[in-house]
Each structure stands twice: as C-alpha cells, then as structure tokens.
Amino acid sequence: MRVDAANKLILPLVCLCWMMPAGLVRAQSPLRLGSQTVPLGMFFHGSTVHADGTVPAGYQLAVVCTGPTGELKLKRKERVLGLLWLTRGEVTFARVPSLYIVDTSAEMDQLAPQSTLDRLGVGYSSLEADATDATPRDRRASELFPELVRLKEREKLFAVHQHGVRLQERPTGLVDWSADIRLPAKLLPGEYNVRLYGFRAGTGELLDSRLLNVRQVGAVAAIHVFAKNRGLFYGIGAVLIAVAVGLLTGVAFGRGAKGGH
Amino acid sequence: MSLWIYLPVAGNSVNLLVLLGMGGLVGFLSGLFGVGGGFLMTPLLIMMGIEPTIAAASDANQIVAASASGTYAHYRAGSVDFKMGVLLLVGGVAGGSVGVLLIRVLRGLGQADLFISATYVVMLGGIGTYMLLDSLKELRGKGREYVTETRPSVWARLASALPWRTDFPRSRVNHSVLMPLLLGILVGVLSAIMGVGGGFIMVPVMVYLLRMPMHVVVGTSLFQILFTCANVTVLQAAVNHTVDFVLALVLLIGSVIGAQLGTHVNKRLKAEQLKILMAVIVLAVMAKMLMGFLITPEILVSYAGGH
Numbered sequence: 330m331r332v333d334a335a336n337k338l339i340l341p342l343v344c345l346c347w348m349m350p351a352g353l354v355r356a357q358s359p360l361r362l363g364s365q366t367v368p369l370g371m372f373f374h375g376s377t378v379h380a381d382g383t384v385p386a387g388y389q390l391a392v393v394c395t396g397p398t399g400e401l402k403l404k405r406k407e408r409v410l411g412l413l414w415l416t417r418g419e420v421t422f423a424r425v426p427s428l429y430i431v432d433t434s435a436e437m438d439q440l441a442p443q444s445t446l447d448r449l450g451v452g453y454s455s456l457e458a459d460a461t462d463a464t465p466r467d468r469r470a471s472e473l474f475p476e477l478v479r480l481k482e483r484e485k486l487f488a489v490h491q492h493g494v495r496l497q498e499r500p501t502g503l504v505d506w507s508a509d510i511r512l513p514a515k516l517l518p519g520e521y522n523v524r525l526y527g528f529r530a531g532t533g534e535l536l537d538s539r540l541l542n543v544r545q546v547g548a549v550a551a552i553h554v555f556a557k558n559r560g561l562f563y564g565i566g567a568v569l570i571a572v573a574v575g576l577l578t579g580v581a582f583g584r585g586a587k588g589g590h
Numbered sequence: 591m592s593l594w595i596y597l598p599v600a601g602n603s604v605n606l607l608v609l610l611g612m613g614g615l616v617g618f619l620s621g622l623f624g625v626g627g628g629f630l631m632t633p634l635l636i637m638m639g640i641e642p643t644i645a646a647a648s649d650a651n652q653i654v655a656a657s658a659s660g661t662y663a664h665y666r667a668g669s670v671d672f673k674m675g676v677l678l679l680v681g682g683v684a685g686g687s688v689g690v691l692l693i694r695v696l697r698g699l700g701q702a703d704l705f706i707s708a709t710y711v712v713m714l715g716g717i718g719t720y721m722l723l724d725s726l727k728e729l730r731g732k733g734r735e736y737v738t739e740t741r742p743s744v745w746a747r748l749a750s751a752l753p754w755r756t757d758f759p760r761s762r763v764n765h766s767v768l769m770p771l772l773l774g775i776l777v778g779v780l781s782a783i784m785g786v787g788g789g790f791i792m793v794p795v796m797v798y799l800l801r802m803p804m805h806v807v808v809g810t811s812l813f814q815i816l817f818t819c820a821n822v823t824v825l826q827a828a829v830n831h832t833v834d835f836v837l838a839l840v841l842l843i844g845s846v847i848g849a850q851l852g853t854h855v856n857k858r859l860k861a862e863q864l865k866i867l868m869a870v871i872v873l874a875v876m877a878k879m880l881m882g883f884l885i886t887p888e889i890l891v892s893y894a895g896g897h
Contacts, residue, residue: 572658
C-alpha cells in the first residue's frame with residue numbers, strides 16, 4: 330500500500346520535471362560537468378572536461394579539481410661537503426592530492442584574504458597544512474613543500490589558471506560561468522572531486538561540488554587488473570613474450586641475412 | 591591513429607615514435623657492446639615522466655627481449671661461451687644478494703648514497719679510462735700480448751695459482767672455475783650497489799681479467815643479462831607490481847631490431863674499435879653523472895626508485 334502511495338506521488342513529479350523547459354532546470358544548477366566520467370583508454374592523451382553553471386550575480390568564482398589524496402615519499406637532495414648534490418634520504422608528505430587544478434575568474438589575491446582561501450582549500454598554500462602533517466612530524470616537509478609544488482607543476486599535475494573561469498552576466502541578476510578543466514596525460518584512475526567556490530566581499534563559500542570518475546577501460550583496464558591481481562603470472566607472461574619476440578626477430582633477421590647473401 | 595599510447599601500470603601517456611626510437615637506440619648499443627642499456631634507458635624514461643620504479647622494472651622486461659635477440663644472433667655466429675656465462679651468472683646472483691645486504695647496512699648508517707655515488711664515478715671513470723688508453727695503445731701497434739708474455743702480471747700469477755682449472759674452448763682460455771665465480775660475485779656486488787644490470791662492468795671484466803676475445807665477450811654478456819633481467823622482471827611484477835608490459839612491448843619492438851643491427855655492426859668492427867667506442871660511452875655516462883652531482887638541481891626533490 331505504501332509503495333503504491335509513493336508511486337502515485339513520484340510519477341507526477343517526474344512527468345512535471347520532464348515537461349519543464351530544459352533551460353529552466355539547468356538554470357538552477359551552480360555546477361554542471363560536461364562529462365561525469367573520463368575514460369582512460371589505450372590512446373588517452375590528456376582530456377578537457379567542460380564545466381559550467383549559473384550563480385547569483387556578484388560572485389567571483391574558483392573551480393578546484395582534486396584527485397585522490399595519499400601519502401607521498403620523495404627523495405631529497407642536499408649539498409654534501411659544500412660541493413656535491415647527493416640524495417640524502419627521504420621526505421614524507423602526509424596528504425597530497427594526486428591532481429590539483431584551480432581555475433579562477435580573477436587574480437587569486439583578489440578573491441579573498443589568504444586565510445579564507447586556505448580554509449576553503451583554494452590555492453597551493455592551502456595544501457601545505459595537510460601535506461606537512463605527517464606522524465612523526467618531518468620538519469623538512471615544510472622547507473621542501475615549494476619543491477613538491479614545482480615537481481607536480483612540471484608534470485602538469487598541479488596548475489593554477491587565473492582567469493580560467495569565464496563569466497557572462499544575465500539581465501535577471503544571474504551570471505553564467507564556464508571553464509575548461511585541463512586534465513594531463515599523466516592521470517591515475519580514481520574518484521576526482523570538482524568544487525565550485527564563490528567569493529564576494531572578502532568572504533567565500535562552497536557553492537556546489539561534483540564527482541568526476543576517472544577510470545581505465547578496455548585493454549588498459551584488463552592489463553592493469555591482471556598486473557595487480559596476478560603479479561607472478563603477469564611477470565612470467567611478460568618474460569615469455571619478450572623472449573619469444575626476441576627469438577623470432579633473431580630468426581627473421583637470420584633468414585634475411587642468409588637470403589641477402 | 592593516435593601516436594600516443596596510455597600505459598596501464600605507469601598511468602601516463604607517451605609518444606609511440608619516441609618510445610620506438612629510444613628502444614632502437616638502446617637495442618643497438620646492446621647488440622654492439624653486450625650491455626643491457628639500463629643505465630641509459632631508465633633515466634630517459636624518467637625524463638619522459640615515468641615513475642622511476644616502473645621505468646626500471648619495465649626496462650628490465652624489454653632488455654629480456656633485446657638480450658634474447660642478441661644472444662640468438664651471437665649463438666648463430668658461434669660467439670656465446672655458455673660454460674663461462676653460467677659460472678658468471680651463478681657468481682652474479684650470489685654477489686647481488688651480498689650487495690643488497692651491504693646497501694641495507696650503509697643506509698642504516700646514512701652513508702649509502704655517498705657510497706653509491708663514489709662507486710659510480712670511480713668505477714666508470716676507472717674502467718672507461720683504462721679501456722680507452724689500452725685500446726689506443728693496441729691501435730698504435732704496442733700490443734698488450736707482448737708485455738704480458740714476457741713478464742706475467744700479479745693478476746696473471748694470482749689467477750694461475752687457483753685450483754680446479756678447466757678449458758673454456760669457445761673463449762680459447764684456461765682458467766680455474768673459481769675465477770668466473772669470484773668475478774661474478776664482484777660484479778654482482780657492484781651491480782646491486784649501483785642499481786644497474788652490470789653489463790658495462792662485466793664486459794671489461796671478461797676482456798681484461800678473463801682474457802676472452804671481444805666478440806665472445808659480447809655474446810656471453812648478453813646471455814647472462816637475459817637471465818638477470820628475466821629474474822628482475824618476474825620479481826618486480828610479483829612483489830611490487832611495477833612492470834608496465836605495454837611500455838616494455840613498445841620498447842622491445844624497437845630494441846630487438848636495434849639489437850640485430852648492433853650485432854651486425856659488431857661483426858664488422860675491430861675489437862679495438864669496439865673497446866674505444868665502449869670506453870667513450872662509459873666515460874660520457876660518468877661525466878654526465880659527475881655533472882649531476884656538481885650542478886645545483888632544478889628541483890630538490892624527486893620520486894624514489896630507479897637506477
């Protein structure tokens with residue numbers, strides 16, 4: 330009986346939404362993604378995810394895309410004997426996102442005070458507290474945090490694009506915005522997060538967020554799963570194929586050489 | 591068709607033509623000199639954005655193909671000394687285990703990297719300089735054989751004092767069985783310390799200490815590298831899951847062709863010319879490493895692993 334009653338309510342609501350003009354439904358959403366999924370196929374070479382939405386007028390915006398977060402151990406180099414640059418152990422960063430891409434509608438320092446940006450997680454400096462919070466504390470992590478950012482920037486895994494968000498005011502007191510989130514070629518599978526922040530009068534707030542599913546597909550997924558779950562067989566198979574290719578090439582070249590003579 | 595390919599384990603996209611070219615170049619050096627080429631390939635892969643642990647493990651996988659191809663070509667030419675190769679391999683495996691333990695002790699003392707760096711520069715500089723000078727002397731007609739025949743060196747006297755002598759017909763030498771075993775251990779220790787396959791240490795050892803002919807040295811070295819790298823590939827795949835077979839496959843397609851060309855050129859060059867070329871490459875690698883130690887790095891942190 331209860332199920333029937335619920336069905337009677339839901340069905341008209343769904344029909345009502347279906348009959349509404351698409352523009353009216355879309356206008357209510359502060360953040361929309363052109364695609365909820367990024368497939369990592371054999372020929373993947375970076376991707377762009379279009380993001381757009383509609384917000385009340387008066388906001389400056391920041392779109393932050395972050396990858397799965399985890400501990401990161403890096404080798405650190407130090408000068409030894411005042412002459413040689415050598416690796417001197419490791420530095421541990423407690424929580425670092427695998428990807429961190431920020432697009433803003435204005436210069437970062439015009440959005441809000443630094444303390445506000447740090448609290449919301451907008452900009453590199455907002456990552457420092459989490460990154461340097463290892464247990465036991467690694468004092469070198471704070472010193473080397475700028476080096477971590479430079480390393481990730483070189484791989485295009487960290488990026489800040491000021492004015493990467495385009496704004497277009499409507500006469501109705503609303504603003505349409507859009508941005509293209511550029512995902513690099515070096516991209517790991519996982520759940521990514523896209524968050525939209527609004528800033529006005531020196532304050533900021535989270536307006537909306539969406540999940541972006543980056544996943545391997547087809548042969549890439551099959552090989553990855555085989556490598557992770559059946560490592561020994563995968564290794565033996567890799568060696569056997571390598572030996573076979575090597576020997577077959579040897580035979581082919583050997584025959585070619587004979588023919589040539 | 592896209593020229594870019596996404597690597598399932600490395601999680602990165604790379605250019606197919608660049609990978610094929612790199613494989614071809616390193617395979618050529620492998621066939622020419624009997625070296626695995628890991629000391630060249632792994633840094634190149636890291637420069638392309640592949641994580642060091644995956645670069646080193648996948649490189650070992652592609653070396654299996656190049657060395658199988660090269661070994662077969664040398665076997666057909668009758669220039670593989672299997673007896674010597676097996677003894678060096680047994681010693682190398684034992685020495686590798688000792689080297690890994692030694693590095694663990696040094697890491698505990700905080701001196702491992704200084705020790706590794708010093709070993710690299712001394713070994714590469716010493717081997718390269720000796721090979722270069724010796725080959726130039728031979729080219730000028732002052733044969734080493736003349737000197738050694740009149741007054742045996744300390745090494746020759748020490749080697750002749752060892753028991754269990756046996757013939758190695760393919761290499762046309764007579765040594766104690768202990769010689770290749772002990773030298774295999776030495777190279778194994780150094781390979782483990784330096785984190786490389788050891789081909790460029792093993793080749794000079796076979797030429798100068800085992801007195802093997804250069805053409806047999808190259809084939810025998812490749813035979814040994816085949817087993818060393820097969821072992822590394824299986825272990826890395828099973829324990830660390832760091833072998834990217836797609837990466838290895840593209841590299842090995844280039845490298846097996848390069849290895850055949852290298853073997854072809856190897857047969858056309860004189861032993862002295864080969865030694866000079868090898869010496870120049872070893873010295874160039876040493877110079878590059880030395881520069882890396884002296885020049886302030888662009889970024890003071892890097893990913894762990896690799897050679």
